[in-house]
Amino acid sequence: xxxxxxxxxLLVLIGCGKKTExxxxxxxxxxxxxxxxxxxxxxxxxxxxxDDGTVVEIDDGEDGVDGSDGENCTVSKVGNTAFLVCGxxxxxxxxxxxxxxxxxxxxxxxxxxxxxxxxx
Numbered sequence: 001x002x003x004x005x006x007x008x009x010l011l012v013l014i015g016c017g018k019k020t021e022x023x024x025x026x027x028x029x030x031x032x033x034x035x036x037x038x039x040x041x042x043x044x045x046x047x048x049x050x051d052d053g054t055v056v057e058i059d060d061g062e063d064g065v066d067g068s069d070g071e072n073c074t075v076s077k078v079g080n081t082a083f084l085v086c087g088x089x090x091x092x093x094x095x096x097x098x099x100x101x102x103x104x105x106x107x108x109x110x111x112x113x114x115x116x117x118x119x120x
Contacts, residue, residue, distance in 0.1 A: 037050035073086040
């Protein structure tokens, strides 16, 4: 009985081991190559031509309705304030406060000047 149990446990352990299996599928059929197309601009729109002989013409659309005329604007300045007026709308533009001074830059390199200098 001990031999039977030992053999059973051995078979169970062997059966539970990590098992890898590779299943190779069949390769698919290659697809057909695509066809190149190009666009040619013409006076009335464009033509699309493809290597397979397909030709499609695209005509320009009709012009849209003209928009309404814009309003004339005026700018006037009173002191440090400017006024932009367009129709019934007005915008006041004033000078802002001065910003903080920036940091001093690095000193430049020295140079010499002579009376025999030529510039190209």
